[in-house]
Amino acid sequence: MKVKKIPQRTCIGCGTIRNKKELLRIVRTPEQEVLLDPTGKKSGRGAYICPAMECLEKALKGDLLAKRLETTIALADKERLREQLAAVIAGE
Numbered sequence: 001m002k003v004k005k006i007p008q009r010t011c012i013g014c015g016t017i018r019n020k021k022e023l024l025r026i027v028r029t030p031e032q033e034v035l036l037d038p039t040g041k042k043s044g045r046g047a048y049i050c051p052a053m054e055c056l057e058k059a060l061k062g063d064l065l066a067k068r069l070e071t072t073i074a075l076a077d078k079e080r081l082r083e084q085l086a087a088v089i090a091g092e
Contacts (some may be wrong), residue, residue: 009048012064013055023048024088026081027076028069036084045069049085056085 003059007020025037029044037046047068059065060081066073 006048011051011055012047012068013048013049013058013077016050018050020048022050024051024085026065026069028071032070033069034065034069034073034081036081038088045071050088051085053082053089056081 008017009020009023011015011023019047020040025046025048026034027037027042027044027046028034029042035042040046045068046069047059047065049059059068060073060078
């Protein structure tokens with residue numbers, strides 16, 4: 001019997017390799033919006049972070065997220081990402 005492979009992804013904030021389902025996807029849509037993608041199915045260029053505010057802050061501070069998404073991230077988009085992540089962490 002063949003063992004099913006579990007997809008692995010790396011958090012861009014802390015560099016931890018985890019199962020894809022344990023991480024949150026941030027996507028740059030074709031319309032150049034930067035959003036948190038809780039389903040992981042939106043079209044666009046994506047990057048993964050742990051569900052922790054520290055990882056998001058590291059990714060935003062060092063422009064790691066902007067480099068990974070190949071775009072510049074506006075201040076409004078950064079604030080929206082912080083709010084969306086806080087809502088996910090709170091369990092909303």
